[in-house]
Amino acid sequence: MSDDDSLGSVLDAERRFHDTCRAALTAMVEGADEQVVIGENASASGADAEVLGYQLRSRAKEMKELPPAPLFFGRLDFGESGEHARQSYHVGRLRITEHPAAPPLVVDWRAPVSRAFYQASAKDPQGVDVRRRFGWAPRSVGDTADLTSLEDERIGAGETDSGSRILAGEIERPRVGPMRDIAATIQPEQDDLVREALTASVCVQGAPGTGKTAVGLHRAAYLLYTFPQRVQRGGLLVVGPNRTFLSYISAVLPALGESGVRQSTVEELVGSEKLTVRSCDDEAAAVVKHDVRMAEVLRRALYARVSTAGITDGLAVPDPQVSYRWRVPAGELARIVEGVLAEAPPYSVGRERVRSRAVRYIQERAERRAVNVNRAWTQRIERSRPMSAYVDAVWPRVRAEEVVHQLLSDPEVLARAADGVLDAAEQRAVLWARAPRSWKSARWSAADLVLVDEVAGLLAHPEGYGHIVVDEAQDLSPMQARVIARRAVFGSLTVLGDLAQGTTPWAARSWQELLGHLGRPEARVVPLTVGFRVPAAVVALANRVLERIDVAVPAARSLRGDGELRVREVGDVVGGVVDAVRRALGFAGSVGVIAAEGDVGRVRGGLVAAGVVVGGADELGGRVSVLGAGEAKGLEYDHVVAVEPAAIVEAEARGLERLYVVLTRAVSRLDVVHTRPLPFD
Structure with a gap:
């Protein structure tokens, strides 16, 4: 045979x-x-x-x-x-x-x-x-x-x-549509991370094409399988940078038999039916609002409402059981408030502690006089009008939205809370130009909702999760990181990202600082540098950009010797893009045309005029997608056409980082089409 x-x-x-x-x-x-x-x-x-x-x-x-x-x-x-x-x-x-x-x-x-x-x-x-x-x-x-x-x-x-041909073929297979699972192709170093203990928090510094997102999702699936009761009881959350990215990865966990996982952006975590984003901050305001110093400003603004100044007379609580008024001296009432403040509990917990300690003071005196102190008696004292009035006066009930609304509307309130924390220019930057009448009519920005969530976390602990996977974490601001930290107090984290791909004004320069804001300074940082998706020629070009970026991360290397890189200087950039796309359509797989945001309309129009059917970043099933550089993070295309790199770099402060992201979206072929000098030559 x-x-x-x-x-x-x-x-x-x-x-x-x-x-x-x-x-x-x-x-x-x-x-x-x-x-x-x-x-x-x-x-x-x-x-x-x-x-x-x-x-x-x-x-x-x-x-x-x-x-x-x-x-x-x-x-x-x-x-x-x-x-x-x-x-x-x-x-x-x-x-x-x-x-x-x-x-x-x-x-x-x-x-x-x-x-x-x-x-x-x-x-x-x-x-x-x-x-x-x-x-x-x-x-x-x-x-x-x-x-x-x-x-x-x-x-x-x-x-x-x-070298397995089957393994290589599965890794390099053209992809159209959402991200696939990698259960068949997990590499040993990836497997070590996937099977980390539930209690361990880990940070994966992953170069492009190293599979960091897949590692995070497969770790989620592994934890759900290995610790089903513990993880499902607390819940598992996947946090991504935007809804397009979450749509792209949405099929992975269901393919692995896990469908009960919440996927959310930070904006969705902090939003609600009553609080939605209706405005956009300018960069100066956004930078200050996302700064970790705002946490102290908000804490001061909230606890400034707690005051013993109004306690001049003692508290007199009538007791119909014995026809007597129980009295608490003003000094004792002030000591109760100061003692609770020193313990720094959540604001709502502190309010109830003040009430319970004032009641306990009365209870101790009632017991000395042989009063029948039972649950009904205690509830009458707790709910009496004088007791409720005292608590409302010294530790008033408040909503998180009200605190932020007052802080951003009233220069004097902001000045008191920000004294020694924000300078005058920073205070002017965050103040609303026109103060709304109430929090209900306010036009909240995305950063404002993060501030509201910070105050809500001071009022009471939010719902927590057993494990949270955070992708593209390098772009989180300190205040956004605190949103996640509040929800991971009793759980663990898988933090995924690449410092070289940080493109927001507040993007992290080191993992240690960001992990501190996430509440996990002890998390182990593991680098993944071997790429399985991005061809070596593309990685080599991207590494030339990486050399110009001010972050300390190891250069990537690729195991793929196939793929193709073409850098073409043309007279007409739109015409050059049309030619590149027509050529790309001769191969299998998806085509991503990525340009500076200001050039997207012109490039899309040129392709449509040439008879090319195009879609956007969120249309995952199409052959050709045209998108701005800001939408490209986390996505992959078999063939990428990078349009005018100089324009991409000039479009924002972290333009080199944005270009690095754009170049590394290609998993088979990359065309760089330009009329202007290249920023990496």
Whole structure:
């Protein structure tokens, strides 16, 4: 029998096994529906039945909504010794079994045994004899006939991986539409980060094309699988820079069987139905509002409302039970307020402490006089008009919106709160030009909502999460970072970013400072420098820009020797873009045309006039997208046309960083079209 015949028979056997797995998965989906019916008929208390029903319905819904895809991508054959001696396991995106008590047909990529698929090597076989990778037709939805190839790496025999064609093909495969998962292609250094402990916070400094976003999303999926109760109880949150980016990554977690994850921007975290962004700050105002010093200004503005100045007479509380007025001296009332202030509790907690300590003072005296002090008596004292009036006078009830509204509307209030913190010019920058009558009529900016959230966090602790993944974190301002920190007090963080891609006026220059604002100064910073997506020629060009950027990050390197880079000087930039796009459409995959924001309309118009069908950054299924440089962060295109780099650099203060982002969006080919001198020559 020839080698081809032998390979063919092995492929046929694996295809038959895939059919078996498909039938088992269908039975699992149907079984999930049956469990919902059984659960609804089960005898249980109302609360227990509701919880059980929710869990079963959620599981059934998740099973039905699994995206169609091949059911396994790898296989492990273990040797003669060790925990898994003489066992074979197919590895896929989720566990598939014919019966809950039976051995799985496919093990989940997150299971402990699957780690060997990513980590085993000739130097450290981890008990593995053979590692098999399966090649599936591009964009396969899991038809068995799409299993077209396989590769065996004989690790137990000391075989050194000389480069898997299947692995390389999957990494380099053209992409159109949303981001895909990388469960089949995770590299050892990525796997180490994915499987970090739940309690560990980690920061990934990832050069372009190193898969940092994918690492963060796969870590989220791993934590949900490994610690389901702990993570689901606290919730898992993914924070991205904008809604376009979140749409781009939205398919990854569902493909891995995880659909209950909230994805949000910082703006969405701090907004509400009553508070929406209706205005835009100029840069001078935004820079001050995003500065961490604003946290102290806001704290002062809030606690300036707490005052003992009005306590001149003592407190007299009538007690109908004994026809007596209990009195608390003014000095004691002031000491109560000062004592609570010294403890620095959340504002709302402090207000109730003031009330409870004044009540306790009365209670101690009532007990000495043998008054029947019970819960009803205590509630009468707590709710008495004199007691409520005292609390309102010294520690008034307040809304976060009211505090920020007054601070940004009244120069005197701002001057008192900002004394020694903001100079006069900075105070003028943040004051509203026309003060609205109330917070309800205010035209809030995105930065204003962050300030409101800061005050809300001083009033009471916000809802927290068990784990938060923060992508493009280098662009967070200190005040935005504090928004996230407040929601991660009892959880952990995965922080993803690249300091060289920081493009906001407040972008971080070092991770240590930003991690401090995120409340995780102890987080380990791990660099990823080996690129798997961006070709070496493109990385080399981007590194020339990196040399001119004032950040201390290691240069990227790429394992991809393919790809193409063309730098073309033209007489007419729009004509040059049209030519580049027409050429790009001769290849498979997506085309991103990226220009300075001021040039987008002209470039788009030229392409439309030339008969090219174009879309925007948020139209993920189209072949050609035209977008401004500010929209490109986090996105990838097979072919990128970078339009007039000099204009991109001149458009903003961190123009070199923006250009670095633009150049590194290409995962196969990059055309640089220019009429003006290049800023990296």
